Amino acid sequence: MKRIFLCFLFLASLSVAFSQHESGSFTLLLGGNVGKFKIDAGGNFDKIYTNQQLAYTGLAGMGNGTTFVIAKYRLFNSSGHSTLTNVDAAGKADWKQRIISAGFRLQSHESAVYIDMMYVFNHAEETISTQNPSVDVLATSQKIDNNGLSFAVGLAPRIIGPLCLDLNVEYSRMLRNPTNNAGREIPNLGALYYGGGISFYFNN
């Protein structure tokens, strides 16, 4: 949460220096960005997934220049080492996550700051196994589909024409924690995302 506040303050200070888009007319929004996707998962995610790749996000929306209906599509993959107990072997873990979110973007009249509030459809798939030696019964795959909410604050200053720089911070939280195939309640898969990219605001 501390990061959210720091990023928000940073973007708010930058917004003063950048001009706003044109408002009042139909606007089509397209964009994409790349960034770090930090899953907390009870504090274990970083311990297991030591090789975290960047998350890629695509964005589409439409609105009147100040209020948009938007949808995001995000892919995030990681690999690492699963946690093994009472056996002398090396664990292996692969993480694939696909997030589709839909909601609203509120764009300020006076600045380039925006706020996104979205409903999240989260799909995560984890595959664990062992190597050296390979133990078949310790290999499994688990898929989880759950929903949540996300909140993002960003800055989209115009660069040239419809092209804007897009910097944002997003925090998501799942609404409930389902149980996995072993009966264990899995941790919340909410995450903190901060990334950068470009956006196009096409006005008619």
Added chain:
Amino acid sequence: MKTFLVSVIFFTGCCWWGCQPAEEKKTTVDLASLEIVPHPDTLNMLANGSQSFSLRGTRVSTSEQSISNSGIIADAKYTVTTSDTTTVAVNASDATWSSSNTSAATVAKGVVTARNAGFANITAAVGAVTAQPLLVSVKAINTAPGLSLNPPQVSVIFTDTIAVSGNVQLQATLSISETSSHHNNQRVAYNGSSGNFTEIVDSLGTGFRTIVATARNANQPSLATTRYKYVYYYIFGSVGADSICGDWLGTTLGQNFNFNISKNQILRQYDINGHIDIQFGGLGLVRDITLTGFVNRDGTMNVGLTQTYQGFTISGNLKGYFKTTGTGEGSYSSSAKKSGWPSLSGSADWTAVKKP
């Protein structure tokens, strides 16, 4: 800004959970099997013999260890079970022993005692674990059983009833008979573990009587042991009974003492009166201690001892019986007490003959 703040508050209301640690569980089963040692197929024993056995068991220690592989949302686990079997000695007293045929052989705390010819399966169990049975084959010993009668062998009595007691070897058949009373018990009961018995013979005829006790081998009755008890039965006041009356000379520890037996017509008993010298440790010889008592109907003497000597109060009793109307024997015990002094005592056996 308002929307932003509402959203922040909403998200801070969420919570999350940690993951569970891997489990490790161990279980130990104390006794898995039990065996009687040694374990021949058949054990041959002779009747009345005994043999001790020990027990040995196998103890199985089972260890279960859970092996797991965990990710963020995926879990895989399996349990590895390892067993370790060891042989241990089991205390025979801790087991419950049983015999399928107690007339052939009995067992207690691992000691098998052969009783009679036959077969018996001996088993032992500790809790729910039972050993394989051990078959015991018992062969009878064809010897005359042991028999003993409690003293005196000869009694003078003044009632027609007498108790015959003694000890007989287990498994034997005991019979006691007497002609004048027509007493003939061919299966006298005795204690199953000690062999002790007491048989009442009543309705005796007066005069000299012989009680016959015979113990026979249960498997071969011709093998028998016979003991005799002789009885002089006189009715009070008869010539035979009155023959005990008169002066008697007793002897104890080399010292003579005198007493007199007289007939008491009122109480219809024979009274005893006399004096005896008794040696007390720490006090020396105390002379002329008074004897006062009477003869019981069963021929035993019931005599009290009383005297006062140098501040000591001397008391005690003298017991005995008649071997014939002219001989007797027994024992006495007495004590000398004085305030402030330790209790002194004197006891010894005695014999006596009637003076001519």
